[in-house]
Amino acid sequence: IFALRSSCYFSTGVVEPSSSLRSPPRVPNLIGGKFVDSQSSSTIDVINPATQEVVSQIPLTTNEEFKAAVSAAKQAFPGWRNTPITTRQRVMLKLQELIRRDMDKLAMNITTEQGKTLKDAHGDVFRGLEVVEHACGMATLQMGEYVPNVANGIDTFSIREPLGVCAGICPFNFPAMIPLWMFPVSVTCGNTFVLKPSEKDPGASIILAELAMEAGLPNGVLNIVHGTNDIVNAICDDDDIRAISFVGSNMAGMHIYSRASAKGKRVQSNMGAKNHAIVLPDANIDATLNALIAAGFGAAGQRCMALSTVVFVGDSQAWENKLVERAKSLKVNAGTEPNADLGPLISKQAKERVCKLIQSGVESGARLLLDGRNIVVPGYEDGNFIGPTILSGVTADMECYKEEIFGPVLLCMEADSFEEAINIVNRNKYGNGAAIFTTSGGAARKFQTEIEAGQVGINVPIPVPLPFFSFTGSKASFAGDLNFYGKAGVNFYTQIKTVTQQWKDLPGGSGVSLAMPTS
Numbered sequence: 001i002f003a004l005r006s007s008c009y010f011s012t013g014v015v016e017p018s019s020s021l022r023s024p025p026r027v028p029n030l031i032g033g034k035f036v037d038s039q040s041s042s043t044i045d046v047i048n049p050a051t052q053e054v055v056s057q058i059p060l061t062t063n064e065e066f067k068a069a070v071s072a073a074k075q076a077f078p079g080w081r082n083t084p085i086t087t088r089q090r091v092m093l094k095l096q097e098l099i100r101r102d103m104d105k106l107a108m109n110i111t112t113e114q115g116k117t118l119k120d121a122h123g124d125v126f127r128g129l130e131v132v133e134h135a136c137g138m139a140t141l142q143m144g145e146y147v148p149n150v151a152n153g154i155d156t157f158s159i160r161e162p163l164g165v166c167a168g169i170c171p172f173n174f175p176a177m178i179p180l181w182m183f184p185v186s187v188t189c190g191n192t193f194v195l196k197p198s199e200k201d202p203g204a205s206i207i208l209a210e211l212a213m214e215a216g217l218p219n220g221v222l223n224i225v226h227g228t229n230d231i232v233n234a235i236c237d238d239d240d241i242r243a244i245s246f247v248g249s250n251m252a253g254m255h256i257y258s259r260a261s262a263k264g265k266r267v268q269s270n271m272g273a274k275n276h277a278i279v280l281p282d283a284n285i286d287a288t289l290n291a292l293i294a295a296g297f298g299a300a301g302q303r304c305m306a307l308s309t310v311v312f313v314g315d316s317q318a319w320e321n322k323l324v325e326r327a328k329s330l331k332v333n334a335g336t337e338p339n340a341d342l343g344p345l346i347s348k349q350a351k352e353r354v355c356k357l358i359q360s361g362v363e364s365g366a367r368l369l370l371d372g373r374n375i376v377v378p379g380y381e382d383g384n385f386i387g388p389t390i391l392s393g394v395t396a397d398m399e400c401y402k403e404e405i406f407g408p409v410l411l412c413m414e415a416d417s418f419e420e421a422i423n424i425v426n427r428n429k430y431g432n433g434a435a436i437f438t439t440s441g442g443a444a445r446k447f448q449t450e451i452e453a454g455q456v457g458i459n460v461p462i463p464v465p466l467p468f469f470s471f472t473g474s475k476a477s478f479a480g481d482l483n484f485y486g487k488a489g490v491n492f493y494t495q496i497k498t499v500t501q502q503w504k505d506l507p508g509g510s511g512v513s514l515a516m517p518t519s
């Protein structure tokens with residue numbers, strides 16, 4: 001995916017005939033507008049999860065290189081913050097056009113490195129593209145407030161100013177959408193940015209950065225560094241970084257939240273999930289089954305918005321039989337194959353972990369209605385595939401219920417009443433999303449009111465909200481208080497400043513008053 005040009009690597013989007021002859025290409029850092037090869041001798045392989053081929057290698061960026069990236073961002077900040085907002089918006093207008101132009105290239109890179117189907121990879125890019133489109137209206141989004149004559153001859157207004165250098169730390173499961181939740185909003189607000197892509201699939205970030213620069217983003221406004229824990233800790237500790245956006249697991253997210261908060265930084269941390277669907281007996285059968293299958297097994301369950309647990313109110317048997325029937329018909333294959341419904345898991349370790357959780361469910365008494373663990377995909381025998389798997393009779397004390405599985409595994413539970421179903425969902429520590437399937441408006445309204453989850457679906461599996469709203473996970477799924485994108489995202493990346501001004505002939509001669517001023 002990367003080709004050597006002078007001393008820099010650039011993504012070309014095509015696998016060149018000669019690339020297999022080279023040792024795996026190294027993914028460059030982006031520092032001060034230049035794609036530069038790291039001096040580090042430590043690397044991590046980026047592996048195609050359908051074939052185990054080494055696609056590229058990321059460097060464990062050195063501390064000097066990291067400092068150079070932050071310094072480039074810091075130097076670029078004064079010029080960029082003073083660049084007219086209309087100019088900053090126009091860079092985004094151009095960027096959205098270029099992302100559309102290179103959509104296929106981005107999707108192919110995502111499928112190669114992450115494994116999801118090409119169609120799903122297009123969706124990954126498209127949902128990020130929508131955030132770029134939204135950032136094109138930043139002048140309105142970032143607009144302040146004004147009250148004239150708060151006291152005689154005195155006006156007060158508030159403005160939203162950029163913070164300075166911000167940073168983003170990304171997970172593997174949406175290699176385009178999640179970086180695009182972060183840097184377009186941040187830089188259009190006038191900040192500069194240091195992005196750390198997932199070490200498992202960094203390619204899309206590099207392509208997006210190339211496009212951002214082609215769109216006119218000045219040198220140093222967006223920088224990219226690669227690595228894992230050490231570089232993340234360096235981001236948390238660096239005094240010049242003002243805010244951190246994180247998306248990923250709870251373990252990393254809570255570590256980053258506390259370490260960076262202790263350094264006085266703003267942090268927004270989107271983390272793990274266990275999203276439930278409650279199915280009432282009156283739900284539309286076909287639409288509900290389609291939603292459960294799509295949201296349970298799409299992207300091989302590696303979505304933070306996957307519906308991984310369904311709670312049937314009343315007898316679940318008829319529902320489960322139909323679910324199994326439909327899940328069996330899904331095609332598991334490499335994401336590049338046109339018939340694929342779901343691709344492989346990201347790594348051998350991820351597959352092993354998911355298999356263990358399935359086994360623990362069986363051992364603690366759940367019924368394995370469909371077992372995808374031993375699937376073999378012809379032509380891709382080394383891929384990290386697990387087929388759709390359904391466990392029924394799951395209870396809240398089981399390990400497979402308590403842990404986020406992050407694989408194509410649907411857990412089925414039963415509740416005797418609607419209240420009991422709501423209680424099951426509310427007792428779960430995660431609060432990313434929950435959905436209900438019913439034809440009763442009253443039940444839907446009760447659910448919407450009583451359910452403790454940040455994103456609620458009513459007859460829709462939990463959708464990632466469009467960018468004019470925010471991504472509003474709650475409870476253990478989020479730490480911080482300003483969510484990603486939407487109004488909250490703009491507030492996260494800006495500091496409010498309130499100005500009180502007086503322009504009138506100043507009163508003289510009446511002496512000075514030390515009392516608290518009142519209007």
Ligand code: NAD
Nearest residue numbers: 170171172197198228229232248249252270271272273304
């Ligand atoms: P992860 O936490 O393993 O990795 C995320 C990032 O954190 C990576 O860049 C990684 O290098 C870094 N990291 C990992 N461990 C670290 C540590 N100990 N110290 C410092 N940095 C560390 O997550 P992942 O496996 O890439 O992504 C899957 C997880 O992300 C799932 O839990 C999923 O639910 C969650 N996710 C949440 C959302 C959301 O919006 N809530 C969206 C997508 C993914």
